[in-house]
Amino acid sequence: MHALELKIVPLLQVVIIIALMLLTDALVPFFGFNNPFFLMTGMILWIVAITVAIVALWQFKRHQTTVHPQKLADAQTVVSSGLYAYSRNPMYLAMLIAVLGFAIWLENIVNIVWVLCFFAYITRFQIVPEERILAEKFGNPYLEYKANVRRWL
Template structure:
């Protein structure tokens, strides 16, 4: 049987913060784009506006989620233990709205920077988030909240 102290210390074991993962892949993608000198072409003008919109949307959702974490008195940091589940706001339509928002910002920056090579790096970014971060978090949340989280998983999709 797990002692209460041991259970409190149980975490998702995500050692690299997800924003760092996203930033590293974005930086590599932008650097590759710079050296390869690729561009979106004629469509680039309107893509800049789409990119700005995606960035704004992403940051607004992240801010909204941060407020919900504060209201629920639980940590937004993925390497710490959760005290409460959040099922309202963006968490009502995505189990991972912050990671979804990070991907929106990633794609938005790729568009505004006219960087199709950077956009290609959204694929390994998604894979790193899905299989390194989200897989660990889901296993942790199943341990931490049990049937409550399983019920939430059955109602709300992983991404959208």
Template sequence: MNAYRAKPLRYPWPPLLYLAGIIGAIMAGRFTALAPVPSPLPYVLPSIGFSIGLFAVTLDIWAVRTLMERQTPVFDTGCARHLVTCGPFRFSRNPIYLAYTLFTVALGFITGNAWFFIAAFLALLATRILAIPGEERHLEARFGYDYESYRKRTRRWI
């Protein structure tokens, strides 16, 4: 397969999928409350949520900065110029999507709204089905053996 046939995504799906999930969780929480997330002490779960959220934002900034330093488009609508395997990409092939998922989970802990956990799972599943296969085809067509080697040694999420 040549690199011109395996084009990158046409739309920035993952940010839109996670945003839709967050909005959906907020709306669902207003209209149909699930059982609240149980907490032994009132400040424990929000503290866990803030910790996860801080880690997610830090991971996202680190990944975006790594891409920008390597002059590679942050959104997958642009053609990849370089195969980035450093920074957080050493540990995860999709650190930005991992950060989005963790941030959505953090919102669930912070707000006590269990819909955020469902939204995180559904957004992760939709990203896995709608976005990642196209991205991987593009990277494989563009970088060939180097990408295959990277994919074998680096897990998709963590």
């Protein structure tokens, strides 16, 4: 296990990336587009992200399993219906959509770098370790689910 695996909770990762985007926007403002289309697109992506997150959380609660990413030992079942039939990580997908929406809303193309950093970091240090733990905990049911459903979408 790498020292950074499962150390920074995903919501904090989002906050850090958004802070870095705001800093980038303040320091490198000349890469903006100045177009209302980007503002609206960013807002729509935030609405989509919030909707996906709420539905994904509700599905975990309905199956009475933990939503806490650092308490995977408390997981009760492999949730494979609803949004989870299309993505193994709809909560993280919602976070990625939110980060992308914020980057677009800021209208600064440099912030796309932070979106890519978030994608890479959460995949390597959150999702991959979670998949390893869930495979150990649930065995074949999780491995079959993993083989049939994509990580992101």
